[in-house]
Amino acid sequence: MIFSPSFACQDVQLLTPLNAFGSSVLLLMMVFYLMESKSPKYTLLFGMMCIGSSAYGFMAGTWPFGVIEAVWALFAFNKFIKIISARNKVN
Numbered sequence: 001m002i003f004s005p006s007f008a009c010q011d012v013q014l015l016t017p018l019n020a021f022g023s024s025v026l027l028l029m030m031v032f033y034l035m036e037s038k039s040p041k042y043t044l045l046f047g048m049m050c051i052g053s054s055a056y057g058f059m060a061g062t063w064p065f066g067v068i069e070a071v072w073a074l075f076a077f078n079k080f081i082k083i084i085s086a087r088n089k090v091n
Contacts, residue, residue, distance in 0.1 A: 047076030
C-alpha cells in the first residue's frame with residue numbers, strides 16, 4: 001500500500017475516554033502484579049484491576065479479552081483468599 005497524505009490528515013482521536021480507562025487499568029494491573037510479593041493487598045488490588053480490564057474488554061467489543069481478564073480476576077481472588085487463610089491459621 002502506498003502512503004496516502006490524505007490518510008495522514010484525517011481527524012483521529014487517539015485518547016478516547018474508553019482508551020484512557022483501559023490504559024489506566026492495565027497500567028495499574030501491571031504495577032500491582034509486580035508488587036504482589038510485598039503484601040496480599042496487592043493481590044487483591046490486582047484482581048480488582050483485572051475486573052476493570054475485563055469491563056474494558058467488553059466495552060471495547062473484544063469479549064474474548066473480557067472473558068480472559070475475568071478468569072484472571074478469579075485466580076487472583078482465589079490466591080488472595082488462600083494467602084489470608086494461611087495467615088489466619090498461623091495466628
